[in-house]
Amino acid sequence: MAGGVSRPGETVTQRILSILAVFEKSLAPRSLTEIAHETDLAPSTTHRLVAELEEWGALQRDAHGRYQVGIRLWELGQHAGRQVREIARPLLQDLYTLTNETVHIAIRERNEVLYIDRVYGTRRVPQASRVGGRLPLHATAVGKVILAHEDEWLREAVLAQPLESRTPNTHVDPDALRAELAGIRERGYAMTVDEVRIGASSIAVPVFQREGTIGAALGLVARAEDLDTLERHLPALRGIARRIESSVGGFPMRTLAPERRRK
Structure with missing residues (x-):
């Protein structure tokens, strides 16, 4: 019965978790x-463990x-994310210095891309995202490159849903x-133009x-008329991506998120 008897063979650590x-x-x-x-623990066990968790x-x-x-x-949960963000931030600054364009890093959250950090360039470019903001995976370069490298079942789950059309x-x-995603996997990068904001x-x-x-995607945003020259930034993008990979090590990229936000 739920909440009546603790699960046999379960350790104290498992019950706390x-x-x-x-x-x-x-x-x-x-x-x-x-x-x-919700835990299927005995009320007396729940009371004891919750009291210990509250005391700590x-x-x-x-x-x-x-x-x-x-x-x-x-x-405590913020420490891992803070450490990863502190590693990634100066590398993002390096990428901006090398390209003079707006640059950002993003992760997947469900069927959306979540923007973790951004350094703004000096040129005016139509912006559709902000730090902590979300956009559809299928409509952004960072989202497409993540989706292209996810498991096939996840790609199919995303593509089976109604896909939002942000622009014509x-x-x-x-x-x-x-x-398109197969091509992205083959060449190792994604490009978009006018898909989430006309002019970008x-x-x-x-x-x-x-x-x-x-784990994440590293991207650069420019004016739509600069599309044909974006590939010249690939060496810098790939170089900074490799530096982030080697610097972050085993920390999950999802800890880059400063906090869980709701729409």
């Missing part, structure tokens, strides 16, 4: 009864006595996108994690 995982599903405050029900600062109670993520746990030039035909073009390269899995 199951409690913390409740708040991964949703940050909404929970009562002890709700935590016990991993959980805290709101004004109604319900439990939520504590500030100490939040601060957004590529939304699934078959055409499959062919972009180019992006992948940033890999261990064993060749895609």
